[in-house]
Amino acid sequence: MSEPTPEQQQDLSQVLEDRREKLERIRAAGIEPFPHEFSGREDIAEVRAAHQGLAAGAETDSRHRVAGRIVARRGHGRACFLDLRDGSGQIQLHAREDVLGQEAYELLVDLDLGDIVGAEGTAMATRRGGELSLAIDHWRLLAKSLRPPPDKFHGLEDTETRFRRRELDLIANEESRRTFRLRARTITEIRRRLDEQGYVEVETPVLQPLYGGALARPFTTHHNALDRDFYLRIATELYLKRLVVGGIDRVYELGKDFRNEGVSHKHNPEFTMLEWYEAYADYEKTAHDLEMLVADVAERVLGTTKVSRGETEIDFAPPWRRITLREAILERAGIDIAEHPTREALAQAMGTEPDPKEGWGKLVDGLLSREVEPGLIQPTFILDYPTELSPFAKAHRSTEGVVERWEAFAGGVEIANSFTELNDPDEQRRRFEQQAAEVARGDEEAQPFDEAFVEALEQGMPPTGGVGLGIDRLVMMFTGSQSLREVLLFPAMRS
RNA sequence: GCCCCUGUAGCUCAGCUGGUUAGAGCGGCGGCCUUUUAAGCCGCGCGGCGCGGGUUCGAGUCCCGCCGGGGGCACCA
Numbered sequence: 304m305s306e307p308t309p310e311q312q313q314d315l316s317q318v319l320e321d322r323r324e325k326l327e328r329i330r331a332a333g334i335e336p337f338p339h340e341f342s343g344r345e346d347i348a349e350v351r352a353a354h355q356g357l358a359a360g361a362e363t364d365s366r367h368r369v370a371g372r373i374v375a376r377r378g379h380g381r382a383c384f385l386d387l388r389d390g391s392g393q394i395q396l397h398a399r400e401d402v403l404g405q406e407a408y409e410l411l412v413d414l415d416l417g418d419i420v421g422a423e424g425t426a427m428a429t430r431r432g433g434e435l436s437l438a439i440d441h442w443r444l445l446a447k448s449l450r451p452p453p454d455k456f457h458g459l460e461d462t463e464t465r466f467r468r469r470e471l472d473l474i475a476n477e478e479s480r481r482t483f484r485l486r487a488r489t490i491t492e493i494r495r496r497l498d499e500q501g502y503v504e505v506e507t508p509v510l511q512p513l514y515g516g517a518l519a520r521p522f523t524t525h526h527n528a529l530d531r532d533f534y535l536r537i538a539t540e541l542y543l544k545r546l547v548v549g550g551i552d553r554v555y556e557l558g559k560d561f562r563n564e565g566v567s568h569k570h571n572p573e574f575t576m577l578e579w580y581e582a583y584a585d586y587e588k589t590a591h592d593l594e595m596l597v598a599d600v601a602e603r604v605l606g607t608t609k610v611s612r613g614e615t616e617i618d619f620a621p622p623w624r625r626i627t628l629r630e631a632i633l634e635r636a637g638i639d640i641a642e643h644p645t646r647e648a649l650a651q652a653m654g655t656e657p658d659p660k661e662g663w664g665k666l667v668d669g670l671l672s673r674e675v676e677p678g679l680i681q682p683t684f685i686l687d688y689p690t691e692l693s694p695f696a697k698a699h700r701s702t703e704g705v706v707e708r709w710e711a712f713a714g715g716v717e718i719a720n721s722f723t724e725l726n727d728p729d730e731q732r733r734r735f736e737q738q739a740a741e742v743a744r745g746d747e748e749a750q751p752f753d754e755a756f757v758e759a760l761e762q763g764m765p766p767t768g769g770v771g772l773g774i775d776r777l778v779m780m781f782t783g784s785q786s787l788r789e790v791l792l793f794p795a796m797r798s
Numbered sequence: 799g800c801c802c803c804u805g806u807a808g809c810u811c812a813g814c815u816g817g818u819u820a821g822a823g824c825g826g827c828g829g830c831c832u833u834u835u836a837a838g839c840c841g842c843g844c845g846g847c848g849c850g851g852g853u854u855c856g857a858g859u860c861c862c863g864c865c866g867g868g869g870g871c872a873c874c875a
Binding site (some may be wrong): 319379382395427428432436450451453459461471499517520568574576710718719720773796 | 874
């Protein structure tokens with residue numbers, strides 16, 4: 304959307320003029336349109352719960368005090384109905400001139416959709432529809448709305464407005480309100496579960512002198528007083544493992560990571576990641592823990608482990624399918640990567656020219672993301688990745704050339720990543736050197752050498768299993784959303 | 799960065815192969831209506847079609863450029 308011209312500003316103000324005029328009328332009547340508080344109110348959901356099943360036509364003398372936004376109005380001359388909504392729910396108000404008095408009634412009728420009011424009255428159920436309502440005898444303006452709300456029936460559908468002005472989306476669309484409540488409950492349940500299992504929640508630096516823990520390009524920023532560049536973290540991994548070295552045997556962090564890469568239906572430059580580490584565990588234990596965690600949280604939040612997303616239904620009930628990366632690629636692409644152990648051989652098998660920037664591991668990664676990943680609808684663990692793609696994972700205990708690592712997929716999207724953590728400091732040092740070779744090849748996502756991390760490993764880290772779980776993507780699955788933007792309140796947009 | 803689609807009143811949309819002062823519903827404004835619920839009835843467009851050029855007697859309607867949005871490619875969790 305381009306900047307409005309002065310003419311458009313003029314037109315816009317015409318639309319808003321009525322509301323401004325009403326504001327002035329209200330002030331002229333000696334009423335403060337933006338008072339400071341409205342105490343003693345109940346959540347609308349509580350009022351509804353208190354009168355569930357009230358018979359049509361019934362009137363009670365049960366008094367309630369509520370507040371919220373007026374979302375609809377139906378006038379009947381000397382009486383009217385208002386739909387009032389707060390954060391917990393919606394209720395109908397019934398207002399009568401003979402009860403409120405002419406002055407208060409006319410001010411009420413003069414309100415606009417979107418205005419925020421407080422009201423008090425008795426519970427009743429309407430004759431015809433039996434709808435629970437409050438027959439109000441007092442009301443008060445709590446905040447004047449100076450801009451018109453979205454269409455009360457069609458809601459707000461324009462994606463640009465929905466994402467840029469999420470408050471309007473939340474006002475207009477129950478679906479969005481549900482999505483973000485579900486997101487919050489998902490995070491709450493995850494945290495509760497980890498806390499109950501004795502995990503310690505920590506906060507490690509977002510601003511890092513050196514980035515690491517994932518293969519991704521970072522955002523760079525500058526600290527003025529120190530006159531040096533910092534990176535926004537791309538992962539919490541290395542700091543969390545240092546805490547395992549420090550003796551926090553079960554540790555987790557839930558927070559934002561930042562990756563300086565493209566935006567898509569499954570990528571946002573900042574996203575919420577959960578990482579947890581458990582000392583003395585390996586990647587088989589973490590796989591079991593993840594499927595139990597996701598299934599348990601789904602059960603608590605959704606009441607089921609089954610979610611429908613588009614045409615498909617995804618069932619998170621454990622155990623999830625487990626297949627090695629080699630078998631998965633063989634199954635989907637008909638190429639046995641073990642038989643093509645060099646980048647030249649593999650590129651030939653794939654029928655492509657090897658990009659000089661891509662090593663063997665990158666080619667394997669390409670096969671995985673293009674040929675395998677889109678087909679992984681039901682929850683699946685892909686096991687045992689090439690070493691060069693996994694600089695922080697321990698070599699497989701029995702298979703040559705791969706590490707003990709899995710990625711979990713659902714709905715054709717990667718939702719989690721885990722390994723038996725590499726705790727041999729000398730091997731870690733060699734892996735960093737291998738990454739340096741990738742950098743020399745032109746790979747901008749390879750790991751920089753982190754001396755402090757290697758020194759921590761030299762201190763001695765127990766055998767450890769670690770997991771990274773993409774919260775946004777998990778919520779995307781739980782809500783059946785096709786795009787990450789549906790589960791991010793304010794997704795990244797251009798400009 | 800590339801390709802395709804798209805941008806009309808506050809909101810949701812319609813505008814046929816270019817042709818009289820651009821339409822509908824919701825919302826708004828005025829009037830009627832004391833249990834309605836997408837309340838109803840009567841009256842009033844409150845926008846000049848994302849922006850800038852161009853073609854044409856004449857352009858939301860065609861062409862070019864720019865901006866925003868969506869999808870795909872590439873990249874990635």
